[in-house]
Amino acid sequence: MMKPNPKSLILICFTLLTLNGVAQEFSQDSTISISGFILSDKEKEPIEDAIITIKRTRRGVISDSSGVFHLQILPKDTLVISSMGFEMIQWPVPAIADPNFPPFFKIYLKNQAVPLKEVNVYALGTYEDFKEEFVKKKLPPKKKKGEGFRLSEAQMFEIKLKEQARTPPNVVAGLIGLGSKIFKKKKKPQPVFSNEVNFVHQQMLQEKFNREIVTNLTGETGNTLEQVYAYICKNSNFTYQDCELDIQTKILELYKEYKLDPEKANSSLLQLKKKDKIPNHLRP
Incomplete structure (x- = not known):
């Protein structure tokens, strides 16, 4: 009987172990x-x-x-x-x-509830409600930054005396005045439009400012409307470049002034007619 070769036994065992490891690895990677x-x-x-x-x-x-x-x-x-x-x-x-x-x-x-902060939801209303509220909203008063630095009359008088004491001779003062006139900024010339362009501008302004708009904003009609309209024309200087919001805001401000003293407003209009200085947007 042949004895088994030790080298053959070692080779067979190594082969079996290798195949077992490959099989396990294949099963893990599948x-x-x-x-x-x-x-x-x-x-x-x-x-x-x-x-x-x-x-x-x-x-x-x-x-x-x-x-x-x-x-x-x-x-x-x-x-x-x-x-x-x-x-x-x-x-x-x-x-x-x-x-x-x-x-x-x-x-x-498992269910998970996340608590949220309480939120109040308000209705915005229609666009017309928003527009009316926006137009009638009062603007906050403008703060004048120079109010805190205003000087009293005594302080102004003292400063004036100091300036007079340090006033240069007349020759120097004349040269200074001449220099200020020479280097004074010239006003920009105002553009001159043709009659056709002016007519278009007038039509654009009438679409933004007319009696119908004044009636819708103030609720006035008849003779009172004409007086209010004339008062607004007298105390405003609207142009075709002004936006509708600025014009309507000014209309409401002047209407409030008119309501405070209508008699005084009407008397000023009568004086204006006597001088024949009717604004252009009131002429027929």
Whole structure:
């Protein structure tokens, strides 16, 4: 009987161990297709659009409207499952006896309530309500920055005396005055438009400022409307370049002035007519 060669026995054992390790490694690296069902912990209802990701690769899928998902994984993978209104969990995949026929898993998520700050919701109303409220809103008083630095009459008189004491001779003063006239900034010439352009400008202004607009803003009609309209024309200098908001704001301001003393306003209009200085937008 032949004795076994020790070298042959060692080679056979090494081959068997190598094949066993390769088989185990192949079984660990082979992908498995699993399916599952995402449910709420309390209601046991399916959770739609739940996010299921593989922790190892950060890749995943989203559950459908029935809460079902399908995913390709490796054995011993861990799934990270999250959804709006539920606590996020890490779910290790259980050992699967037969990878060809994996079980249908059911995974439950606990409800999570996030308290929100109280919010008051108010109705804005219609656009016409907003427009009327915006036009009638009073502007805040303008703060004059120089009010805190205003000098008294005594202080002004003292400063005037000091200036007179330091006044240069007449020759120097004359040169200073001449220099101020020479280097005085010239006024920019005002543009001159043709009659056709002026007519277009007048039409643009009449669309922004007319009796109908004054009636809508003040509610006046008849003779009172004419007096209010004349008073506004006398105390305003609207141009076609003014925006509707500025014009309507000025109309309301002048209307309030008129209501404070209508007799005084009408008397000033009579004096204006006697001098034949009727504003252009009142002429027929």
